[in-house]
Amino acid sequence: MAQFVIGVDIGGTNLVVGAMPTDGSREIGVHTLPTRAALGAEAVVQRIVEMIETTIATVQRETGATRAQFAGVGIGCPGPLDREQGIVIVTPNLGWTDYPLRAHIIERVGLPATLDNDANCATLGEWWLGAAKGGRHVVGITLGTGIGGGLILDGRLFHGASDAAGEIGHTTIEANGRRCGCGNYGCLEAYASGPAIASRAREALAGGEASVLRDLCEGDLAALTAATVYKASAQGDAIASDVVKETARFLGIGVANILNVYNPDVVVLAGGVAKAGDSLFVPLRAEVRRRAFKPAVEACRIVPGSLEGSAGMVGAVAAFLAEHPVA
Known part of the structure; x- marks a missing residue:
């Protein structure tokens, strides 16, 4: 039964x-x-x-x-x-x-x-049935309202001493950077989560520059989301494209740190932000290649999740x- x-x-x-x-x-x-x-x-x-x-x-x-x-x-x-x-x-x-x-x-x-x-x-x-299937050392990064992480080491989920392992979104990428919702400063989440991407796009529009972004949100910048930014970037909007490239750089720093510490065979990025496709993943992988040790880069696939929502x-x-x- x-x-x-x-x-x-x-x-x-x-x-x-x-x-x-x-x-x-x-x-x-x-x-x-x-x-x-x-x-x-x-x-x-x-x-x-x-x-x-x-x-x-x-x-x-x-x-x-x-x-x-x-x-x-x-x-x-x-x-x-x-x-x-x-x-x-x-x-x-x-x-x-x-x-x-x-x-x-x-x-x-x-x-x-x-x-x-x-x-x-x-x-x-993603490890059981998705894009990381078959991996033995897997790092998962979830990109959405926040940024989370999960670690599978030697085929087992790693929780750490107090169930706090994998908080990749709260690793520091800028020592005196933006304030994060956790209260700290310079966290990856404060730069590359969905709300952070939208916030950086609004800042870029503060000078009144013309942009497809304004059209997509019908002039209401409060309605602007990360998905809006990626859509505008795909249409060739310069401001949106700069925000996407900057996001890839921030994520690349975070992923390179992970590769140098854990040496995984798969890094899988899941969630809404990861749906951006090549506009995110091509510069992200390039940033990782610039920053991580070559053996770690060569051993690792950096892929979007395949299970969607x-x-x-x-x-x-x-x-x-x-x-x-x-x-």
Whole structure:
């Protein structure tokens, strides 16, 4: 009798929930809704619970499964986290502090649950079924509202001494740089996350220069996003192209540091910003070649994720199965 696991990917912008059979053969009932973090933790959790129940109903309708065939729920959430206790210690992009997320999900859904960092989950997802499949030493970088990271070393997810490993977005690339949401200065996230890209584009437009960017957001610069910047760059807009090249340089510095420390065979970049294609990846790889040791560069593939919006959900399923193996 087939068993299923629910995967939950909690992001600062969107929630993604879906289900998979334990062999990972397909995704079922995957759907996305806005997080609406400003409404507070309880409202977001209630939204997640409703999405889980919707997914369970979809799986039951499509496969004839009973509720007893659901092994549990894997949850990916920005951290830092206390995985063993299932607590979100703090997450700047959601505004949660010391929140017992796993317990709330277990209580309301009535299924076992695991909690892991969202970027760890995205990395696991790409390693299990996506662009990093077959790698042994994998670094995943998630590019979205924030920048997260996950490390798979010798074929095992590495959490570190206090579950804080992989916070690549909070490595420093400018000693006295921009202030980050974490309170520090010069973090990679403050330069290359989606909101940071949009903010740098707005700054570049402050002098009133003509730009396709203004047309794409209909003159409302508050509506400008990273996706807008990449679209304008693809149309040849000079300001947008400069912002993209600068973003590639910042990311290249971060990735080169990773190569020199961990010597991975795959670096996979997932999330909205990673969808920019060659306009981002060509200069990014060039920057890495300039900065990282040649043997590390030659051993590593730097690739965009292939699971699009479901990497975190798929990885949350994988994280659950790692803690609760199903025969």
